[in-house]
Amino acid sequence: MDARVSRLQPLDFAAWMAAHLQAVEAALSQWVPAQAPAGLGDAMRYAVLDGGKRLRPLLVLAACESIQGEGAGVGSEAALRAGNEAALRASNDAALRAACSVELIHAYSLVHDDMPCMDNDILRRGKPTVHVKFGQAQALLAGDALQALAFELLTPVDGSVSAAVQARLCALLARAAGEAGMAGGQAIDLASVGVKLNEDQLRQMHRLKTGALLQASVAMGAACAAASAAQSQALADYGAAIGLAFQVVDDILDVVADSATLGKTAGKDADHDKPTYVSLMGLQSARAYAQTLYTQALDALERSGLADTRALQALADMVVKRSS
Amino acid sequence: MDARVSRLQPLDFAAWMAAHLQAVEAALSQWVPAQAPAGLGDAMRYAVLDGGKRLRPLLVLAACESIQGEGAGVGSEAALRAGNEAALRASNDAALRAACSVELIHAYSLVHDDMPCMDNDILRRGKPTVHVKFGQAQALLAGDALQALAFELLTPVDGSVSAAVQARLCALLARAAGEAGMAGGQAIDLASVGVKLNEDQLRQMHRLKTGALLQASVAMGAACAAASAAQSQALADYGAAIGLAFQVVDDILDVVADSATLGKTAGKDADHDKPTYVSLMGLQSARAYAQTLYTQALDALERSGLADTRALQALADMVVKRSS
Secondary structure (H helix, E strand, O other): OOOOOOOOOOOOHHHHHHHHHHHHHHHHHHHOOOOOHHHHHHHHHHHHOOOOOOHHHHHHHHHHHHHHOOOOOOOOHHHHHHHHHHHHOOOOHHHHHHHHHHHHHHHHHHHHHOOOOOOOOOEEOOEEOHHHHHOHHHHHHHHHHHHHHHHHHHOOOOOOOOHHHHHHHHHHHHHHHOOOOHHHHHHHHHHOOOOOOOHHHHHHHHHHHHHHHHHHHHHHHHHOOOOOHHHHHHHHHHHHHHHHHHHHHHHHHHHHOOHHHHOOOOOHHHHOOOOOHHHHHOHHHHHHHHHHHHHHHHHHHHHHOOOOOHHHHHHHHHHHHOOO | OOOOOOOOOOOOHHHHHHHHHHHHHHHHHHHOOOOOHHHHHHHHHHHHOOOOOOHHHHHHHHHHHHHHOOOOOOOOHHHHHHHHHHHHOOOOHHHHHHHHHHHHHHHHHHHHHOOOOOOOOOEEOOEEOHHHHHOHHHHHHHHHHHHHHHHHHHOOOOOOOOHHHHHHHHHHHHHHHOOOOHHHHHHHHHHOOOOOOOHHHHHHHHHHHHHHHHHHHHHHHHHOOOOOHHHHHHHHHHHHHHHHHHHHHHHHHHHHOOHHHHOOOOOHHHHOOOOOHHHHHOHHHHHHHHHHHHHHHHHHHHHHOOOOOHHHHHHHHHHHHOOO
């Protein structure tokens, strides 16, 4: 990891991640309802509580904490000392809700994306996909219900999150999920099978399909902590860079990794004749491009003027250097 | 129509409805984006701008106006004089947004419900269903994008709707759409094919599947106009009664009407061996039950103490006496 912030001790990122993942998993398990009718809850929980990387929730929490400063976060020493339950009750309840809401949107998109009429994938994170396990109709409904649940999480009626923050979070999430974001990107993806895209078109597709929600994760974290305009802009630049880097690395992994490592079917982009960064620019150039985007992300953090961006740096690192 | 409110002139409901429908259609046409990528916008607009009855939007607007009092509404004389564009800019911008948002949720649910893995219906409002016209993948995405767009509409970033109202509307809509509402009801529906439900179970299914969104429409209209607790409760009772009446009448029409009148496939409940009010209680009792619910709805309006509930009365009338 790039150690640009010399004033601070190196972050024990493994500990940070473990604490934050624990908080996210506990919150998701609490908030995705087992009691939803007629097996719907089972399908929803199967889709969500399956050991994903939780990159988006971690981005929300890291962005929020980068503005709040040290010691305020879910994974801060104080929170760790008080244990996970206390962390859940902590002042950044809004950030934890936002973290889970982006993961629900991500999870629903995977459920629908895996269906026979879309990518027709039977394996996801090493397990049968939701429609294989529960049937297509239940998978469709579970995806729909997960999207609604994301907005339920953002609008608690207990007064724990201010109306202004609720409204801002819903605005960011809806736009990232909808036609000008993820769903729009998937429509381009759908239309691009067997079509020759140039690099600009490919970038536009991924900005929407994957980038919008990753970028929204960072923006939602910032919205929970009253970021300044300059901080928000720098974090948006960071989010855009790692959003794109994520997809470039995804394309690289689809070529170089095997299905067992990925937990999903490898090589399917080439099989489906989908344009990718690798097919467009070649493997070596794609790798160099991922590195460039990584540097852009770190530059944006440096520009932000935020005192502690160590977790965001480490997450950028994780995005680019992951093997699955 | 029951003319209980003797202090007021009878409402010219045809004029009221025409004005309000015009405002809703114009707003939907403006807000459902034609420019969404790769044909997604076309599928979204096809799903929404197709001459539905717009019962839910009308309920939102009527509920809001019943609290605001005469002359404040989209279809008020002042608004009518100023023309439709001015009405769109009027102070009840929140109600118009809420009206469109419930219609988007309704429209997306029809798109997904019609898909082969669900009801496999090829005809909707006299036209080919979305997946028949655009393919299953695009239909799936269009439904997903419409759900997100509903929450976009509720969270304008131009300051036209207060954060408190935005948050309240998102909270109501998300809960009505999700696992404890519409999606949950559809899961019960899915699980109930060929299963014998008793009347309580059937009512519970419909309370979620259809009732939740109809009831939310009324509640969202009330939320746009700062209703008192007593007014909200009375309107909630009204919404619950007409929500259930709507489904009872739907079941009756599925038996007595033909496909041409319905604009969708008639007799499909019996074909699919689905439990209905008619199959459970017989046609005559189902008709009597619809009448009872209608009376309950009007009683709730009388109890509300609201000065002018004529449009809400007329909408209850429309729900029970419709022929399609």
